[in-house]
Amino acid sequence: MTAINRRHLLATLAAMPLSALAARRALAQEGGLITGNVCMVQRETTEGPYYIDPGLIRGDVTEGLPGLPLALALQVVDAGCTPIEGARVDIWHCDAEGRYSGYAREQTAGETFLRGTQVTGNDGVAKFSTIYPGWYPGRAVHVHYKVWLNAREVLTSQIFFPETVSDQVFSKVSAYGGRGERDRKNGNDRIAQRAGRGAVAEVANARRGLQASLVAGVAG
Template sequence: MTETEGPAHKKDMTRRRAVLAGGAAIIAAGIGTGVVTGASADEADGGSAGRKATGGQREECYRLTSETTEGPYYIDADKIRRDITEGKEGIPMTLRLKVIDSDTCKPVAHAAVDIWHCDALGVYSGYESMSSGGPGGGGTPPSGAPTDAPTGVPTDTPTGPPPTGGPGGGGGGHAEPTDDERYLRGTQLTDKHGYVEFRTVFPGWYQGRCVHIHAKVHVGGKMTDAGYEGGHTCHTGQFFFAESAVLDSAKIAPYSTSTTTRTTLTEDTIYDQSGVTGGLMKLSYRKNHMARGVVGSITMGVDPDGTHDGTDL
């Protein structure tokens, strides 16, 4: 699936600080001692001194977590659930997230954390007919798509600015869903300590983007029968994966069946190379047994009073 979202325009956030992600990753049942990947405190922000957290635990406070484009494949939160797999094949993943106020470093309770990502073969639910993931990278063309290659040589040179928005454009323009599938999408409310946890699968990759997970944080709203409503979006970001972990996943089916050209972390146009504050997760899994499961953790430093819906980048 092509999601050429274009370079994110990063804002100057030096007036605010965020917490270094997660400390030691939480080890889920069946994972055990193994590989840990991700930025350390020194890598993330030069080893700056942090604040003392309650309970004697040390938390390192850094800049506000990077804002990124929403991308074209967001569907408004309507699935309040912890397990978002819906039976999708892939490496089991426990995603443990914390939301804090980047000024005070205090947990943000009752915030709605909304995540979505592609499956092991690069396909987004809700947009399957637009996907280019899967074995061979071709996916399934939409009904009625032409089967013959064009002939002749074009004679006209395109004029005007390139199109923006939608699956082929930048700026995070929204594309309307093409189907009713909603796997690998979900929302959870943070507890009093600012934590949420999701059960999902390790994402795959598709043309033009490195492996990633999208996230939004909503505050000031309330739960209803229809989902989370009201309030505002104070953070729109993406989580990223160390290259070593992605290479390990690529050895395991169904990831290993994909022939889609993969974009690396350093080649990606969205990840800003800033480590944890840019969305780089801490990952933990048992060495040589990644197929049994992965734990990913990160802390998002947000401005609860700000509005960042990811459509203005």
């Protein structure tokens, strides 16, 4: 696709209502994008206290943990919405009970669950098999990620999820039950608000569980 055609694609997507999901998805696929969200450079968000790099190049990060299966796809693109091949993507998130691996205060020292790294293919996509993230007090449901280009970190941000999906998962899947009501959702989580609607994944049913997709634009 030429630069002129890609600019036309982005302008058309920007003009379409968010409710036109099927049309947006079809147009995005024509341009090689995995979601119908308007392509944009993602905003930096806090890394938080839970990042470690266990050096695990793997797509399946579940390590047998209970929870709803989630196929997570993150597509790295440049500011012009062209997919970037060879980008390193790290993800990490909490389990169904709200715990992160690798921390003594979480009673998970030495563990590596729900952490992993993948390198994007020629379509700019890194894929992970994980579980739907749980929640913990003070935060909306999220997945952390980092993007590296040529061994240089270019983006640290977070992926958020539609609240209707989270409500369904937490009310119907036993692994997430018995923890009471969440005190933060996207609308009152300051990090989610700063990240904006472009950081909310597009979620659909999959053969097993759910599929979540996000296009992450990087400044390079």
